[in-house]
Amino acid sequence: MLHVEGLEKRFGGLRAVNGATFHLQPGVITALIGPNGSGKTTTFDLITGNVRPNAGVVRFEGRDITGLSPWQVARLGLGRTFQLPRLFGEMTVLENMTAAVREGTLREVVRRALDLLDFVGLTAHANAPASSLSYGQRKLTELARVLMLRPRLVLLDEPFAGVNPTLARAIADRLLALQQQGTTFLVIDHDMPLVMGLAETVLVMDMGSVIAEGAPKDVREDPRVREAYFGRARQ
Amino acid sequence: MPRALLVGLVLGGVGAVPLVANNYVLSVLISLAMFTGLAYAWNIISGYTGYLSFGQVTFFGVGAYTAAVLIIKLHVAWPLASLAGGVLAALLSVPLGWIMLRLRGPYFAIGMLGLSRIAERIAFAWEPVTDGGRGLYLPAVLDLRAVYWAMVLVVAALVGITSFLDNSRFGLRLLAIREDEGGADNLGVNTTLAKLQAFVLSAFFPGVLGGIYAWHVSYVDPVTAFATQVDLTAVVAVLLGGAGTVWGPLIGGVTLSLLAEFLWARFPFIHTALFGALVVATVLFLPKGLADAFRRRGWLAPGRAFLRRLAARQAPLEAAPE
Amino acid sequence: MLWEPTLWGQLLIHGVMLGGLYGLLALGLNLVFGVMRVINFAHGELVMLGGFFTFWGYTTLGIHPLVALPFSAAVLFGVGWVLQRFLMERVLGGQPMAALLVTFGLSLIIINVGLLVFGADIRSIPVVSGTLRVAGFVIPKARGLAFLTAMALTVATVAFLRWTALGRAIRATAQHPEVAITCGVDVRRTRLVVFGLGAALGAAAGSLLMLILPMDPQSGSLLILKAFAVIIVGGLGSVAGGLLGALVLGIAEVFGSFFIATVFGEVMAYVLMLLVLLVRPAGLLGIAER
Numbered sequence: 100m101l102h103v104e105g106l107e108k109r110f111g112g113l114r115a116v117n118g119a120t121f122h123l124q125p126g127v128i129t130a131l132i133g134p135n136g137s138g139k140t141t142t143f144d145l146i147t148g149n150v151r152p153n154a155g156v157v158r159f160e161g162r163d164i165t166g167l168s169p170w171q172v173a174r175l176g177l178g179r180t181f182q183l184p185r186l187f188g189e190m191t192v193l194e195n196m197t198a199a200v201r202e203g204t205l206r207e208v209v210r211r212a213l214d215l216l217d218f219v220g221l222t223a224h225a226n227a228p229a230s231s232l233s234y235g236q237r238k239l240t241e242l243a244r245v246l247m248l249r250p251r252l253v254l255l256d257e258p259f260a261g262v263n264p265t266l267a268r269a270i271a272d273r274l275l276a277l278q279q280q281g282t283t284f285l286v287i288d289h290d291m292p293l294v295m296g297l298a299e300t301v302l303v304m305d306m307g308s309v310i311a312e313g314a315p316k317d318v319r320e321d322p323r324v325r326e327a328y329f330g331r332a333r334q
Numbered sequence: 335m336p337r338a339l340l341v342g343l344v345l346g347g348v349g350a351v352p353l354v355a356n357n358y359v360l361s362v363l364i365s366l367a368m369f370t371g372l373a374y375a376w377n378i379i380s381g382y383t384g385y386l387s388f389g390q391v392t393f394f395g396v397g398a399y400t401a402a403v404l405i406i407k408l409h410v411a412w413p414l415a416s417l418a419g420g421v422l423a424a425l426l427s428v429p430l431g432w433i434m435l436r437l438r439g440p441y442f443a444i445g446m447l448g449l450s451r452i453a454e455r456i457a458f459a460w461e462p463v464t465d466g467g468r469g470l471y472l473p474a475v476l477d478l479r480a481v482y483w484a485m486v487l488v489v490a491a492l493v494g495i496t497s498f499l500d501n502s503r504f505g506l507r508l509l510a511i512r513e514d515e516g517g518a519d520n521l522g523v524n525t526t527l528a529k530l531q532a533f534v535l536s537a538f539f540p541g542v543l544g545g546i547y548a549w550h551v552s553y554v555d556p557v558t559a560f561a562t563q564v565d566l567t568a569v570v571a572v573l574l575g576g577a578g579t580v581w582g583p584l585i586g587g588v589t590l591s592l593l594a595e596f597l598w599a600r601f602p603f604i605h606t607a608l609f610g611a612l613v614v615a616t617v618l619f620l621p622k623g624l625a626d627a628f629r630r631r632g633w634l635a636p637g638r639a640f641l642r643r644l645a646a647r648q649a650p651l652e653a654a655p656e
Numbered sequence: 657m658l659w660e661p662t663l664w665g666q667l668l669i670h671g672v673m674l675g676g677l678y679g680l681l682a683l684g685l686n687l688v689f690g691v692m693r694v695i696n697f698a699h700g701e702l703v704m705l706g707g708f709f710t711f712w713g714y715t716t717l718g719i720h721p722l723v724a725l726p727f728s729a730a731v732l733f734g735v736g737w738v739l740q741r742f743l744m745e746r747v748l749g750g751q752p753m754a755a756l757l758v759t760f761g762l763s764l765i766i767i768n769v770g771l772l773v774f775g776a777d778i779r780s781i782p783v784v785s786g787t788l789r790v791a792g793f794v795i796p797k798a799r800g801l802a803f804l805t806a807m808a809l810t811v812a813t814v815a816f817l818r819w820t821a822l823g824r825a826i827r828a829t830a831q832h833p834e835v836a837i838t839c840g841v842d843v844r845r846t847r848l849v850v851f852g853l854g855a856a857l858g859a860a861a862g863s864l865l866m867l868i869l870p871m872d873p874q875s876g877s878l879l880i881l882k883a884f885a886v887i888i889v890g891g892l893g894s895v896a897g898g899l900l901g902a903l904v905l906g907i908a909e910v911f912g913s914f915f916i917a918t919v920f921g922e923v924m925a926y927v928l929m930l931l932v933l934l935v936r937p938a939g940l941l942g943i944a945e946r
Contacts (some may be wrong), residue, residue, distance in 0.1 A: 147520060173522035187513035189578075190506070193641050198506035199521035205503070209644045226642050248522055386753055437933055440695045440756050444884050445933060448926035451881065455923050562877065566764075573757070603772060610764025617757045618746060 100125040100283055101177075101252055106145050106155035107307075108138075115141040117307030119155070123252070128274060128284045130294045130315075133304035134328055139287045140182065142304070143254050147179045148172045159252070173199075178250030182257045184237035186244070188230035192221060195229050196244050208247075215243040219273065235266045242270070252283045259290045271297050295319065303327065348486055352479040360478040362591070364550060367485035370587035371543050372568035373575070374492035379536035380569075381577030382499060383529055384512025385435065388565055389446030392430075392453045393423035393537040395559035397544030402470045402554040403463060413484060416545025423541025424534050431533035435526070438515075450560055457556035469555030472548060481550045488542055493584070495535070500580045501640040508532055509578065570609060573616050576623025579637050585624050666793050667910050673795075673803040675906025677868075679899045680806040681861040681879065682886035683813060684854035686898040689887065690830040691850045692748060697759035698739075699858055700880030701766035704873060706732045706859020707866040708774050714781050721781050722805065725863045729856040736855030740848045748847075763876060770873030780870040781863075802864040809860050813853075814895060826850055878922075885929035904928070 101123040108116040116138040123129055131139050144150040146157050148169040157165045164172055173179075187195050196212035203211075216222045219239040224232065232240060238258060245253060258274075259267040271293060274284055288294045295301065295315040303311040303318055305327035311318050318324055352360060372394065380386045397419030404410040404418055430449065437445050457464045464470065475481065499505035507528045510518040518525050548554045567590065575586025597608065620627060628634040636642075685699045696702075706728045713724035743762065747755045784798040817823035828836040829846045837843050865871065865879075882905070890901020905925055912924040 149516070149520070169516075169519040170522050170524050173520055179520055181517075185514050185517040187510050187517070189513055190509055191641070193645055194506055194509075194638065197503065197641060198510045199518065199523050201503070201522075205640070205644060206648070209641060210648055213645060213648060225645055245521070386756075433930075433934060439752055441888070441933055443753075443756065444695070444881070445930060447877075448881055448885075448929060451878075452923055452926050455920075459920075604768055606771070607765045607768030610761040610766075610768065613761030613764065614743070614758050617754050617761065621751075621754065 100160060101146070101285070102156075102158040103142070103146065104156045104158075106142065106157065107153045108141055108145055108150060109153050114307050116145060116152070116155075119304065119308050121302050121309050121312060123283060123285060124300070125251075125283050126278065126281050127300060128278050128286060128298045129300045129302060130298035131285055131287045131302045131304065132289070132291070132294065137304040137327070138307040139304050140256055141307075143179060143256055143287070146172075146254065147177065173248060173250075176249070176251040177254070178245035178248055178252070179254040180238075180241045180245055180256055180258065182260065184234070184241040186229040186232070186237055186240060189228060191226050191228055192216065192232070192240055193225045195240060196247050199244075200247050212243075212247060215246055219243045220269075235262050238262060239266075239270070242273070246277070250282065252285070255284060255286045255288075257288050258286065259288050259293055267293055345490060349483065352482050357478055360482050362595070364478065364482050364485050366587060366591045367482070367489050368543050368547060369567050369571060369590070370584055371485065371489045371492055372540055372564065373571040373583035373587050374489065374496055375536040375539040375543075376565075376568045377496065377536075377572050377577060377579075377583045378499065378508075379532050381572055381579070381582065382505060382508040382512065383532045384508075384515075385529065385533075386439075386443045386569075387446040387536075388443045388562075388569070389448070389450035390536060390540055390568065391560050391562065391565040392446070392450045393427060394540040394544040394547070394564055395450075395453055395457065395556075396423045396426055397541030398548040398554045398559045399457065399464055399470070399544075400541070401545030402472055402548045405472055405549065406470060412545070412549040416484070416542050416549065419545030419548075420538045420540075420542035423544070424538040427534050427537030428530065431530050431537070435529045435533060447562075450562065450565070454556045454560035457559060464554075464556070467556065469553055470548075472552040472554070474552050475550060478550075481546060484546050485543070488539060488546070492539055493580070496580050496583075500637050504528070504531075505638070512578070566609065570613055570616075572623075573613065574620070574623060576625030579623070579625040581634060582623050582625040585628070589624065662792065667914055668907065669793055669795065670799070671907030671910035672903060673799050673906070674910060675903035676803045676806045676810070677861065677864060677902075678882060678886050678906050679902030680810055680857060680864065682883040682890075682898050682902055683810060683895070684857035684861070685880075685883045686887045686892070686895060687826075687850055687857070688854040689892055690895075691826060692744070692755075692847060693752070694744070694748065694755040694759070695884070696851075696854065697756055697880060698763035698766055698876075699759075699854065699883060700876030700878070701763045701770070702732055702736065702855045703858040703862035703865070703879050703883075704770060704871060704876045705735070705766060705862070706855075707862030707871055708770060708779070708873070709859065710863035711779055711781055711866055712774070714783065721783055721863055721867060722801075725805075725860055728859045728863050732859035733852040733856040736852035737848050739855075740851035744851060745844070745847070763880075767873055767876060770876075774873055776872055776874070778870040778872040779866070780868075781866045784867060796868070798867045802867045806861070806864055809857070810899065813857065817895070822846075822849065881929075882925050885925040888929045889932045 104120050106116050106119040119138065119142055133139055141150065145152045148167045148171065151166055156163060159175060159177055162175065164175065187198065190198065193212055196215065197208050200208050213222065213225065216225055219242060221236060221239055221243070224236065229240065242258065258270055262270070267290065274297065278284060286294060286298065298315060301313065301315050301318040302309055303324045310327060311321045311324050351363065376387065376390055397416070400419040400422045401412065401415035404415040405412055434442060434445055434449065458466055507518065507523050510523060511525050511528060515525055544559065571586035571590050572583050574589055575584065576582030625634060629636055681703060685696060688694060688696045709728040709731060710721050710724045713719040713727065714721050739762065743758060744755065747758050784801055786797050788795045788797055788800065817827055825836070825841045825846050828839065828841055829843050833843050886901045886905055887898050889904055890899065891897030905928060908924045908928055909922065912920050
């Protein structure tokens, strides 16, 4: 579904991503974890075209998408959310949902938007300006908005960060529901219990490359992963 | 009253003015119409798309010179010449926009300002075509009615286009670019194309207006064709009226004209300072312009209602009023 | 093209002298941007005001421009302080374009003030005239004097930023306002000082410019474009970059004026600026913002 091979990105002297390689299976929620600064968000940026890689290849559904512009990647069915929710502040929630959608009549688009807003429980806010939403509401709106494009793969950057446990659970439930319908997810987050419980596969990044890959419980025990987070044990 | 009828009545009323007004009034109205038109054009690239340009006068000047040259050297009729001015401005705006729209925020603003200064210099230097600093002289115009109607037609077209923009997904895309261009990119909006389309639109109409202006005053020279004052007036009109709205430029244009007539005509020596004070006051106290103030008082319907209406029709129980 | 070392040397010297002056012109703008991330659109007008103040001192009070310069700078420092305190503080932290528009409106007000007080005529301060021959090159005394003073002031400013406590506070605020606060820096007062300093440096530049170039109250807009071009080419927020950019621009303008046409000499600044913005937006020495 998504194949990332040998991705590299240098910022001046810093190697943010250093030969990252992994493959995502379709219809699966995969978690991407790792200590701060391990290159997770940059990897997202490289996949979606926000940043050009110095080396490496990204293949999505068999197609080489390396170096494509973000809008081209999005139109191919690859969506993405951000750590800090980015909405179109002066526009209403409904306008946020519909602004980027090109296909379908306006009536159909609005219909789908309202359905998705209902899915995330924000129908009452459809006509409210996006800037009036609370942080948690913004995260939900961002998720609903990216789903309007009917993406087959969604990259979620810390969807649970800064959100109260009840809401986090609600978001996780929705992700599972969407996964049942066939959407693939790659999720960065630091909320270990939640994300380990949610994901089928876990990828661990450290210092710009993937150091472990596998089922949550295997990864949890992996000494390399422990070392990445906690440092080497003293003898 | 059905909308089409209302529009027809207004246009008819506006169009009938020359039958009763004298040349002085017509001159004032022509000026008002021209600056309102420029305001509307500026509104498209700056109000909606968020790329504040301090150099749209570049296209005004291009239109003015194109029309002047066509009228003088090829004896083209002035309406056609003005249109040609607009077309040339639009054509020029494609490569220029392609280059300039890569700049953001203040860089774009000042870059466009620099562009207009370069254009003025080129007009000075390109003597074979522009006659340099001496300027081009056109035949005198006695009948202001036709000029008036031409200006009003352009403004009407711009209002229509802006109204369309305000109620279309293209308009939403432009607003999305203004609010968060990167975010729009990641949602699949081809921002480069959308920006360019907005830029071309906001170059074409100033070009046409420049052509009509050249015919109206019968003289074109680099200083008047590329005067920063032209940009200034359009910018202030939109800021005052409300950027990114359908009626903002009109409200702002009319308000500015009223201020000009009653305030600045009395105190010509502080004209520039008053402009400046107006800009500062608007930014500090009325950041969304008069249109927004009117809207909050209920004197003006909220813009971009098309989605709201559709939503209300589809889920009458759930969609809450704003 | 004439390949004559003397000619090229002569042009180079003129270019460097002009560049030094442009460097001072842009220094104030660059500082304000570095600390507050705001392009002060009224900078050109402050420069003009400072120049005219010195002009007034010379024509009305008979004070030599170099003596009047510190006073002009002091007055404009006060003006800048007041503007920051009552106007700019209100728009900082809000929409970035709000600050630009406010300074733009401010520039209009200042132009008008200038027109009312000084009239619309073009003025200059021809206090020094004649030329010097140095090492076989001809150097107009006025330009030389302006250049040396500009360099002295620039060096003084750089030294100030480097070695004084206030200078360090300014640099800290420019790099990381939040961290600066936690280190005990009065960030708000620093901003007041910086805006005042920007205006003062502008006043100095204006005073020196009037020694060699005629100016009228409306010259501000051309000056801001030059200053902006300098810091774009050199790199926003980088003082060294600003100086380098100024040098490049000065040399380009002199060579352009000579070999192509005077008109294109002036346009060189804008052309270079646009080129840099498109090819290497970070400028020669600036920090790439992504």
